[in-house]
Amino acid sequence: MLLEVALPRLAFPSAAAADPAGAFVPRPAALWLEVGFGGGEHALAQAAAHPDAALIAAEVFENGICSLLSRLIPALGAEATAPLPPNLRLWTQDARVLLGALPDACLDRLFLLFPDPWPKARHARRRFVHPAALPGLARVLRPGAEWRVASDDPTYQEWVRTVMAAQDWFDAPPPLAERPADWPPTRYEAKALRAGRQPLYWRFIRR
16 A cells, blocks of 8 residues: 555656656745665655755665665555655656756756666666766756765775766765765665775865
């Protein structure tokens, strides 16, 4: 019932992509997008901590979607009535489809936390941080907008360094080795730390 009843209550409609802030009531002061929200811990924490900002959280995997919804609706039978965050919407298709439909300079913040590293060289084109993807990301981020990226994978970390050093759309300071205080933790991060992997945390600023 989570997917059949609860999800439609939070779904971001594709028809709203031309005016994404209009999908929220009241209209938000800022619009954020998280790509690949995993279990939903970060998305829910950000939505709760920033009621004036609207967050579109994108995830294609059913387990992650159900994980987020179950945190909001812990009781069986409450799928249609449980209160839901008014500043959160879910996008369950490929995030690139949504990004292509959004208007210019509409996003104030973008999150990409612990993405699949696609470690094999022949799979590099699938990485979200990619030279071919940067123009599209820069288009939807307003000047001064922040793009947060985190990864614990050494191959992906080096890839991010290389890609971001060769572009002109974002200021790209060195990453941090400790998660900033305003950056909610995720289960994946905790798993990486338990396994002895060192996450890195980037904050790229749209020029």
